[in-house]
Amino acid sequence: MSVTSETPRRPGPFLLTWYAVAQLGMSIALLALFIVWVVGGVLAVLWVGLVILVAAIPATRAIANVHRRMAARTLGSPVPDPYRPAPGGFFTRLRAYAVDPMTWRDLVWMPVAFVASFTINLVVVILALGVVTWFIWWFATPWLMRARASVDRWFLAYSRTERLEQRVQLLTETRADAVDHSAAELRRLERDLHDGAQARLVALSMSLGMAEAAFDTEDPEQARQLVRDARATTTAAIGDLRSVVRGIHPPVLADRGLSGAVEALALDMAVPVTVDARLPGRPLAPVESAVYFGVAECLANIGKHSGARNGWITLRHEDGVLRAVVGDDGRGGADPGAGxxxxxxxxxxxxxxxxxxxxxPAGGPTIITLEVPCDLSSPKTTPSSGPA
Structure with missing residues (x-):
């Protein structure tokens, strides 16, 4: 979600009149798009209507975003772009459009904007063209255009109450997902410990018991062999425990930070992967871990499914958002909901x-963007990071 920045100064009558002319021109396009929407909805049963709608909705959103920017400048306050992300793939994108409430608000706004343009905007243009009405135009234009901008904001942006309701719903969903994910992680750790380290420790105990029995029967050679087996089992158990620990928080991540850990992941890939990491600090450990495992999963998919010859990773922190982009030049067609x-x-x-x-898209490239709002701390130097 992007936000139109607040302008320090509201536009004067001349610029507002230009807005009125532009909106008057766009009203014709809005009327045409509204007709296309209706035709697409009627023909949806024949599938061709769905193609029409998938083409018409982005065009409508483009015009709506122009009105949002004009409304933000006219009112002197931001008007957010509230659309949900629309993933690739025809049916996936169509579903994303259908479940986005702002899609339907755009549809209702279109005829309203057309009527507003031929009332408010046309009045502003007519007043500007008249010599006698010039004085009225100078003082009335800001009020008329603010009224028009308020109409656009009412339809094209969520109110504070609606945003709070959406926020509560999102927090409820993410909390439930976090609880489920934590429970699944605990089950995984329990399974890994049971099948790995615990089984080896049981074998170790049995070997030591047999070695003790061998000493009692005065068979030192067998006892030595059993002790050697116990040492090998101990080494394997330690390896299993280290593997479990790496699954919780990899040591390379703690030692080298997100940039270094991602570079280590790239070096282990069979496909050449370039890393461009420019992070002035480190996020909190839980955020760092989440992004690390997300990048690791993306790289694993590149190796298993993409058929790519090259991959790339960029890490940035801009405007309070940690952003990791993982791309490849493979066959494309990745579906995040398939696995x-x-x-x-x-x-x-x-x-x-x-x-x-x-x-x-089919044929590639595949670009996966992970974004997490967070702050960065100062870079930390650890003993394993190399000499100062």
Whole structure:
């Protein structure tokens, strides 16, 4: 979601008149698009209507965003762009459009904007053209255009109450997802410990017991062999425990930070992956871990499914948002809802108000963007980071 920045100064009558002329011209396009919407809705049963709608909705949103920017400048306050992300794929995108409440608000706004243009905007233009009415135009234009901008804001932006309701709903969903994810992680850890380290420790105990029995029967050679087996089992158990710990919080992440850890992931790939990481500090450890495992999952998918010859990763922190972009030049067609891996990444990020978006047209490239709002601390130097 992007936000139109607040302007320090409201536009004067001349610029507002230009807005009126532009909106008057766009009203014809809005009327045409409204007719296209109606035709597409009627023909939806024949499938061709769905194609018409998928083409008409982005055009409507483009015009609506122009009105949002004009309304923001006219009113001197931001008018957010509230559209939900529309992923790639015809049916996936169509579904995203259908479940986005702002899509339907745009539809209702279109005839209202057409009527407002031929009342308010036309009056402003007529007053500007008249010599006698010039004095009225100078003082009335700001009031008329603010009224028009208020109408646009009412339809094209959520109210504070609606935003709070959406926020509560989102927090409820992400909290439930976080609880489910934590429970699944606990079950995974329990399974890994039971099948790995615990089984080896049981074998270790049995080997030591047999070695003790061998000493009692005065068979030192067998006892030595059993002790050697116990040492090997101990080494394997330690390896299992380290593997479990890496699944919780990899040591490379704690030692080298997100940039270094991602570079280490890239070096382990069979496909050449370039990393461009420019982070002036480090996020909190939970956020760092969530982004790290998200990037790791994306790289695993590149290796298993993409057929790519090259991949790339960029890490940035801009405007209070940590952004990781993972791309490849593979065959494309990635569907984040097709498997559990990317859904798990979405749940991890959602716990921190983060998002994951996928652009993967057929034929590629595939670009996955992970974003998490967060602050960065000062870079930390650890003993394993190298000499100062």
């Amino acid at each position: 559990t891996g990317m859904l798990g990444v979405m749940r991890r990020l959602a716990a921190f108000d983060g998002t994951l978006s996928v652009s993967s």
